[in-house]
Amino acid sequence: MTKQQVLNLYFLDARHKLIEVAAFLDRVERATGKNDFRLKAFCSALGELNGGRGKARRVLRAFSDPTTRPITRAEGKGAVGASSSRNG
Amino acid sequence: MRYIEPHAHMVSRVTDDYERMAIAGCEAVCEPAFWAGFDRSSAAGFYDYFRQLTEYEPKRAAKFGLKHFSWLCINPKEAEDVKLAEEVIALIPQFLDRPNVLGIGEIGLNKNSRNELKVLEMHVDLAARCHQLILVHTPHLEDKLKGTRLILDALKSDRRIRPERVIIDHVEEHTVELVLNAGFWAGMTLYPETKCSPARAVDILEIYGKERIWLNSACDWGVSDPLAVPKTALEMKKRGHRVAAIEKVVYQNPRKFLSQCPKFRV
Numbered sequence: 001m002t003k004q005q006v007l008n009l010y011f012l013d014a015r016h017k018l019i020e021v022a023a024f025l026d027r028v029e030r031a032t033g034k035n036d037f038r039l040k041a042f043c044s045a046l047g048e049l050n051g052g053r054g055k056a057r058r059v060l061r062a063f064s065d066p067t068t069r070p071i072t073r074a075e076g077k078g079a080v081g082a083s084s085s086r087n088g
Numbered sequence: 089m090r091y092i093e094p095h096a097h098m099v100s101r102v103t104d105d106y107e108r109m110a111i112a113g114c115e116a117v118c119e120p121a122f123w124a125g126f127d128r129s130s131a132a133g134f135y136d137y138f139r140q141l142t143e144y145e146p147k148r149a150a151k152f153g154l155k156h157f158s159w160l161c162i163n164p165k166e167a168e169d170v171k172l173a174e175e176v177i178a179l180i181p182q183f184l185d186r187p188n189v190l191g192i193g194e195i196g197l198n199k200n201s202r203n204e205l206k207v208l209e210m211h212v213d214l215a216a217r218c219h220q221l222i223l224v225h226t227p228h229l230e231d232k233l234k235g236t237r238l239i240l241d242a243l244k245s246d247r248r249i250r251p252e253r254v255i256i257d258h259v260e261e262h263t264v265e266l267v268l269n270a271g272f273w274a275g276m277t278l279y280p281e282t283k284c285s286p287a288r289a290v291d292i293l294e295i296y297g298k299e300r301i302w303l304n305s306a307c308d309w310g311v312s313d314p315l316a317v318p319k320t321a322l323e324m325k326k327r328g329h330r331v332a333a334i335e336k337v338v339y340q341n342p343r344k345f346l347s348q349c350p351k352f353r354v
Binding site for chain 1: 123165168198199200201202203204205227228229230231232233234237238260261262287288291326327328
């Protein structure tokens with residue numbers, strides 16, 4: 001596909017999602033109380049948008065648990081989307 | 089366009105979904121065993137579930153001309169209890185000869201714990217001893233990269249396992265290359281909120297190629313879409329991919345992998 005074709009297909013959708021991200025960050029700033037590691041991970045991942053190709057892979061890695069050994073025991077079943085090991 | 093849905097949890101879906109899938113061109117649906125949303129209280133609960141997967145669901149699918157196949161295991165979300173897992177794994181061999189059973193799955197890791205890894209190795213041993221195909225679940229979100237690496241290490245350390253008979257599912261941009269470079273098949277799951285969107289899945293196909301890779305909806309009781317595969321086929325069409333290339337990904341590739349089990353026929 002040409003760049004024009006990609007822009008024609010995806011620009012409005014990407015614009016919409018970027019505004020949603022901006023509004024989310026505004027919402028967090030307006031809210032009371034403390035942040036946690038998820039917002040730190042989010043802001044760190046945003047920094048990956050400035051590099052060259054491979055942005056999606058780098059953003060996913062920024063949210064990933066960087067440790068390599070199995071944990072002793074699974075205390076719950078769910079995932080929260082960001083690693084406290086990297087951003088705690 | 090005809091397609092195969094290689095990963096769908098139809099026990100969680102209404103009958104209307106079978107009809108919608110059939111209308112959209114689905115020819116076969118494959119259902120791995122998974123977590124019910126709550127922990128089962130005994131192995132007897134799994135016995136009933138395996139009967140549902142091998143007796144009842146094929147009949148429900150057949151009403152719409154759909155073939156139904158299944159995979160059996162105890163899902164990683166229930167693998168922290170090793171004693172329960174041992175009891176469930178002991179039940180599986182009696183079901184392996186049933187006509188719609190394709191192999192062992194979806195096994196894998198959830199939170200990357202020692203017990204989950206132990207139960208994964210037990211399943212891999214069962215698959216190797218019984219010459220079964222393997223379908224692997226990789227963990228969610230922040231746990232996926234680490235879990236994928238642990239899974240690959242476990243599979244590669246068992247010399248009986250042939251990578252071409254293993255599909256590692258739920259890959260994304262940060263794990264697809266690890267899986268394909270190790271010789272395994274890769275599955276991309278299309279979810280509205282997590283895992284891959286249709287657009288990202290097509291990006292991955294354009295970057296990493298269309299060999300040893302398939303698409304699935306993994307529709308279940310959560311936020312998911314049983315028509316995600318044909319919607320991604322449409323995404324490919326919008327980008328100008330040829331019909332033959334689209335059919336390779338949504339039909340020929342899953343057929344090629346699944347046909348390694350002689351019971352799989354479409």
